[in-house]
Amino acid sequence: MTKQRRTIALLMDYVRGEYQSALRIGVERAAEAHDVNLVIAVGETLAGHGPSEAATNSIYRLVGDELVDGVVIAAGTLCNYVGVEGMRSFCRSYAPLPLCSIGLALEGVPSVVVDNGLGIEMAVGHLIDDHARRRVVYLGGPTHNGEASLRAEAYRRALLARAIPYDERLVAVGEFTIDTGRAAMAEILGRGVAFDAVVAANDNMALGAIEQLKASGRDVPKDVLVCGFDDVGVARYTKPSLTTVRQPIKRLGELALETVLRILDGEVVPERNLQQIELTRRESCGCAFQAVAGAPWGSRRAGALALGGRPEDLERALELALGIPSASLGAWPAELLAALEEELAGREGRFLRALERLLDAAAREGLFLDLFQGVITLLRARLRRPPEDPAAAATNEALEQLWHACRVLIGSASVRAEGRQRLEVEVASIDLSWSGRWLSTCLSLPLLKRMLASEMPRLHFTHVALSLYEDAQRTALRPLYVMEDGREVDAPFESFPVRQLAPPGFLRSDERRRSMVVMPITLGNTEHFGVMALDSGVNEMVYDALRLQLGSAVKTVALHREVVRQLELRERLEQERGRQESVVAARIQTTLVPERPEQQAIEGLEVCAVMKPATEVGGDYYDVIATPGGGWLGIGDVAGHGLAAGLVMLMIQSMVTALTSKDPGGGPRELVVALNRAVYKNVRGRLKRDDYATLLLLRYERSGRVKFAGAHEDIVVCRARTGRCACIPSTGVWIGALPDVDGMTRDAELVLEDGDVLVLYSDGVTEARSAHHEQFGLERLCATIEAVQASPVEVIRDRILSEVEGWSPSPDDDITIVVARYSAPP
Structure with a gap:
């Protein structure tokens, strides 16, 4: 049976800081050496007593025995605002897990300080x-x-x-x-x-x-x-x-993880592990490392120079000259001096090869390689032969060539290392700029997932699990995107408890040891969206930048989703309002039209009409008014739909009724001009709208003479003598568009003969569209009238309506038709 691999958590406030970076590297090295999984939970400095409630610090509260076997706490980076007591309370919250504090000695908690x-x-x-x-x-x-x-x-x-x-x-x-x-x-x-x-x-x-x-x-x-x-x-x-x-610093991290493992193994560990500084x-x-001049260390032996004196003193001097922790590179001074001994004994190239290996190791540690120039300066001063030595000139010349080669080697290695670091930073910056650009355009979670599949490999991640909170209480997470071994895998559909931080088995692997950085996906200190788990080892600047990008992307998705929801809600409300308005408008429109226009006793004129409102009721108007010796016919269409159009139509109907009652024998022009002034004032001044309407008023006389004024669709007259239709245009202007239309409105005239049929209609007839978007048109209207011109007016009306409805089964505008046949006096 395979032994379950242990998992240890490291809690720290930052990935990229100099101190934090060195600490993390130390803990990671120890985790690798002891074959344990490492979960690096990154939040921020604690801001209150006990675990912080800030969004970015929510990650600390999610670490527990469901996921890890022990916890290393970078207490020195977390305690800036909570002090020792706050940190002690913070540590108690992880009981009974074994703990180790780094940088801050806490009573009752093993501490490496x-x-x-x-x-x-x-x-x-x-x-x-x-x-x-x-x-x-x-x-x-x-x-x-x-x-x-x-x-x-x-x-x-x-x-x-x-x-x-x-x-x-x-x-x-x-x-x-x-x-x-x-x-x-x-x-x-x-x-x-x-x-x-x-x-x-x-x-x-x-x-x-x-x-x-x-x-x-x-x-x-x-x-x-x-x-x-x-x-x-x-x-x-x-x-x-x-x-x-x-x-x-790195050693502190190593010792802290080892301390937690020792506790797990049942060992007793000291409460305080004090390290040297x-x-x-x-x-x-002002001390500036300089070569320590002193007595030459060289002496003649077997025809070659050899090191003399106390080696440990020179080793210590070399450590001081380099100025880095000796543990970082092991016993490098002794190894370098041994190689120099061999070089001085005649084995050429040994020292340069040893120096090259040392520079490679230092580069892997991220050390500043130019510091090794101080090592060469020290050795040059210590090995230079005094002038009084007979062989001094030749010996010093040979050593100068060696030191020159060393300086060239160090310079080249330094340039390469610095160039590599700059390149890594530059590439990471470019990659982050691209990922930020693409992630910022995601307006849905499926699109965000596709962008992650594209951008995670670009950022050099191989193991990624991004999960979002499933509920407002943040008790469960649902995977959004999962990558393993550099390839996207199907994210499990099932949600999982939030304290697991990632899908089951992702962080706690028995097959392969992993070091993972776990960070909350947040925006600011209040909005929590989920948790991201990323493999460690990518350029440090990527982690925090990516967390911000993802937080912004998820927020954008949420905002877009809310905007869509609000728009849908608003659209439904608008539709409902429109439906209600349409109901009211339809009632206005159908209530105010003449109930039985054929019953109007207009001598010599047989009249019938129909008005059929569309789904979105417009503002069609028609009226038939009998007067002594004749009558009035009116037809119009208010621009737009709904209640506002119905109100304007109501104004027009009321004013026409009032004006014709006051002056039954007046001219159409005067009525149109007066009505326009009133409508313009009401619509623009009181309703604060810019609606207008077409309107045609016709005054019929028993003799067959018809005067008309206004602007609407052509008047169609089907002559009984020929059986053909004539189209008579109206030449006025719209009602309500201008404050005064006096100068642009005049009376026109036509004469009806016995048996002639007069047809008035709204644009819902001629502009009705078929399934192929072809209009019914005036020509087709005339052909329909001509086909039944000898029939009763009701038949003509119904035939027109039937043809239009057959042409356009779902008309999007009101249909109004008025048909009148003239009978001349005996």
Whole structure:
């Protein structure tokens, strides 16, 4: 039976920070060496008592015994705002899992730490004792951070031990970042107090202080000496290079994971594992590593140079010259000196090959390779033969050639390593810009999934699981996208408990050891969308950038989905409102038309009509009004549909009725002009709309004479003598479009003969479209009338309606038809 592989969690606040990166590498190395799975849960610094409720810190609360066997906590990076008690409460929340704290000693919790106080005392003591400085500024870390508190107290002790009074004007605090170091230094400068040295609680703040000092015109180290704490990678190749207190960060990570494994194996571990620190002198304090001149170490032996003296002293000198933790590269000074012994004994090429191997190992560690120039400078000084030696010239010449070859090798390796790093950063930046561009265009989850399938391989990930919360309570996750061994696999449809962080078996594998970075998918500190699990080993800048891109993409999908939902809801409401308005408009329209126009006693004129509203009721109007010796016919069409069109039609009908009642024998022109003024005023001034209408008014006289004015469809008259239709256009203007149409409206006239048929219609007749989008048209209307012109007016009306409905089964406009036959007087 295969033994289940253990899984350990590392909790930290950042992937890319110098300190965090070194710590993570140390934990990852130990996980690989001990064949355990590693889950690196990345949130942010804790912001309250106990587990933080911020969205990005929700990941910490999801880590538990359902997934992992033990927890390593980078307490020194998490405790800035909660202090020791807050961190102790945070650790208790993971009981009964075995724990180990890094960087902060916690009562009852095994902790891997360094002597923070001793480190600051060494830094302050070096500046005072070795450089005779008396006014030393201290830039401390966050007030609630345990490490920062220990270092601040040590500053006071160092001054007290040297009888130097504590001056609070020389103290400012930051948050362990370059920006806050710069701000703290600006605060000191703003106080106008004299000082000649600066000690910062970490390297980032020291680098920020140097930038601010330079900006104020002060030179480092000529005017002010500066010292940091941590010895992060960048400290070695800034200008000036930073003097600092070195702590073995990677080693701390290794020991923390090993401590958790020992607890799991039933071993008793110490509550506090204290690691050694040392002061690394560089340019910022004026020590600047230089070759230590002394007595030549070379001596003649068997015709070749050999190293003499105490090898351990030279090994220590080489370590100091390089200025990096000795554990990073193993026993490299001894190996390098052994190769040099062989080179000096006549085995050419041994030293260069050893140096090349050392440079390769240093490059893998991410070290600054130019630092090895200091090693060569030291060896050159130690091995140079004195001039009085008879063989000095030849020996020194041979060694100079070797040192020159070494410098060329180091320079080439440094350029390659730096170029490779720059290329990696540039490629990662380009890849992130493309992924950001494509992910920002995703408006749905299926599209987002397709984009992930395209972009994850571009970003060099091989194992990815992106899961979104299934419910508002965030108790379960549903996989959105899963990649294994560089290829997308079908994501399980089933949801899984949120505390598993990824689909079952993805993070806790017994077949293959994995180190995975797990981060919440969030936007800001309030919106939680899900969890992403990505394999470790990709360029560090990708993780945080991708998390932001995914949070933004999922938010965009959610916003788009909400917009679509709101639009659908609004559309349904609009449709319902339109339906209700159509019902009202239809009632207005059908109620106000003459109920039985054929019953209107218009002498000599047989009249019938029909109005059939469409689904979206428009504003068709017709009327038949009898007067002494004749009558009025009216027809019109209000632009648009719905209730507003019905209201305008209602205005027109009421005004026509009132005006014709007042002056039955008046001219159509006068009625149209007066009606236009009233409609324009009401529609534009009161309804605040821009609706208008076509309107044609006809005044019929018993003699067959018809006067008409306005603008509408052509009047069709089918002559009884010929059986053919004549189309008479109306030449007026629309009602309600202009405030006054007096100058553009005139009366026109036609004469009906015995048996002639007069047809009025709305554009719903001639503009009715077939399935092939062909209009019914005026010509087809005339042909229909001519085919039944001798029939009763009801037959003509019904035939027209039947033809139109057959042409367009689902008309999208109202249909109005008025048919009248004239009978001449005896």
